[in-house]
Amino acid sequence: MVRTPSYDKSGLRKGIWTVEEDLKLIAYVTKYGCWNWCQLPKFAGLSRCEKSCRLRWMNYLRPNIKRGNFTxxxxxxxxxxxxxxxxxxxxxxxxxxxxxxxxxxxxxxxxxxxxxxxxxxxxxxxxxxxxSPTSSQMSDITSQLPSFLSSSEFSSIAEDDFGFLDSYIESMDESF
The missing domain is CATH 1.10.10.60 (Homeodomain-like)
Structure with missing residues (x-):
């Protein structure tokens, strides 16, 4: 198994933050503030990228962060x-x-x-x-059908495979 390098190609440190790095970041931000995250690593003496410094400060080192379980x-x-x-x-x-x-x-x-x-x-x-309608609700629906349409005719209409649409779709395919 190969260890990942602690520095990337541009010379910036990767991986776990050390206590010394944390102290440098805390000291710089408390003294000067976080006026420009892009310039901060250079002025604070850190060989980290700006995103890493910003996330470290925002998620772990800020003094007003509340730790522990959620209420x-x-x-x-x-x-x-x-x-x-x-x-x-x-x-x-x-x-x-x-x-x-x-x-x-x-x-x-x-x-x-x-x-x-x-x-x-x-x-x-x-x-x-x-x-979803129950069987009793379906019988209520069929009982409300007009008298000229019997329940067997209703079921045959409901089970129709809509074959008339096939010819329409075929004509649409030919036009495209």
């Missing part, structure tokens, strides 16, 4: 907002102070996605069951 109120808010907004994780995370969009997204996909899909499947099956 019941947070979970209910995530489910309710996901039903309204869909997969707009940054908008949902904005309503949860201290939670990142990445953390909210991962929480949704690990815990709630399957639960909500199962609930939707059960409710869809129930609506389908209530919409």
């Amino acid at each position: 019941q109120q947070e979970e209910e808010l995530i489910i309710r907002m996901h039903n309204q907004l869909g997969n707009r994780w940054s908008v949902i995370a904005a309503e949860l102070p201290g939670r990142t969009d990445n953390e909210v997204k991962n929480h949704w996909h690990t815990l709630h996605k399957r639960r909500v899909q199962q609930m939707n499947t059960v409710s869809n099956e129930e609506t389908i069951a209530t919409r």
